[in-house]
Amino acid sequence: MGVRERKARDRKEMRDTILKSAYRLFLEKGFDDVSIRNVAEAIEYSPATIYLYFKDKNEIIHALHSQGFGLLNKHFQPLYKISDPFKRLSEMGKAYIRFAIKNAEMYKLLFVRSEPMEHLAGCDDKNWEEGDSAFDALSQTIAQCQQKGYFKKFDTHQFSMMVWSFTHGLCALRLSGHLGHVKEEREGKRKLDQIMNETLETFIHTLEKLKQ
Amino acid sequence: MGVRERKARDRKEMRDTILKSAYRLFLEKGFDDVSIRNVAEAIEYSPATIYLYFKDKNEIIHALHSQGFGLLNKHFQPLYKISDPFKRLSEMGKAYIRFAIKNAEMYKLLFVRSEPMEHLAGCDDKNWEEGDSAFDALSQTIAQCQQKGYFKKFDTHQFSMMVWSFTHGLCALRLSGHLGHVKEEREGKRKLDQIMNETLETFIHTLEKLKQ
DNA sequence: TGTTTTTATAAACACTGTTTATCATTTAAC
DNA sequence: GTTAAATGATAAACAGTGTTTATAAAAACA
Structure with missing residues (x-):
């Protein structure tokens, strides 16, 4: 049957x-x-x-939300081969930004929209594997950086939150169209991609100085 | 008549x-x-x-957008009295976050929504005083920090973009409801305000180590 | 076979932003 | 003061939205 x-x-x-x-x-x-x-x-x-x-449109959104995190985790997969943790951290930043630009609408769904988070708050099952997995990848890399002497005096979790905040902020400003409207960027003729790279490089250099 | x-x-x-x-x-x-x-x-x-x-709903949104930047600049006004530039930078971060939380919907309108930026792109007049003014306040403070020996080897504008990206990212994650859904924050019982303060402190400490 | 359960849909409900034709009021001109 | 033109306000309509409900067709089961 x-x-x-x-x-x-x-x-x-x-x-x-x-x-x-x-x-x-x-x-x-x-x-x-x-x-x-x-x-x-x-x-x-x-x-x-x-x-x-x-059930409704939100359930469709939430289903796509889950698929999107799977996609993001796939994008990070190749980076786990990089043995030097700081180099890996740096490449994770670049990969995160690439993902946000290439999958703009999906990125907004994953990290900008509040509907999926509200939907999640309504669920009894508070576990959220897809989301945790991506953040764990960051935390573990930062923990390994600390073992190599980087940001030693900082709390691993708080430092991870800080790094995520920066990277998300850069992507969010880009996707909302705010990056190109800063005076210097309006007048100069740098492309948005270049601005993002330079800003990320500035951040990486900042972190680099925190060795020992 | x-x-x-x-x-x-x-x-x-x-x-x-x-x-x-x-x-x-x-x-x-x-x-x-x-x-x-x-x-x-x-x-x-x-x-x-x-x-x-x-003309349409967008024109209402844009009018409120302008008023909102006026409000933000007012919030920054008292900070200009602080003579130590690094202390001022730190307080600007706190003030920015306070503004975002207290005026959540307005903050989203100013920095998350893309409609106002699209509307701005359609305008012939490329000047945008309100927005520039807020960013200039940040840039000038960072320039003064550099004169005092902070982040000396960095480009002022790029460093400003980096600081803004972080601060916006933190606010955006909070307002979209993503902050509370990180595993550690779900399990721990820290309040969102405390998480934000700790993350900002982590960032400030990072910057502090870039003296000389 | 007949009966029940499932699947699909047309139509409706209560909304949305926006436009148009209509009417009343106010201004301007004579 | 009367008349003509400009302005202000609105009801009604248009095309769209997410969602629900009653109805009809098809499939599964007895």
């Missing part, structure tokens, strides 16, 4: 179809400009059908 | 009434949950009347 199994498969398939289509539309049109009706039209079903597979 | 003058006064008064009412509603309900109809109802006029005084 494989009917239940097949139905479960069909259901998952439909959910995937919806998510895939929604994500493609989000990349095309930006997050705020995609409606349930758009998604429904793209998969050639009626809008009401979407609600048979997802 | 003071008719034109009186009409201009009336017009400005109506615009102020609309803006004041809109801002009050934004503080109450959050930015996304305020509609033109809400504003119209609050001032006891029809929705269509709003469009006699503002």
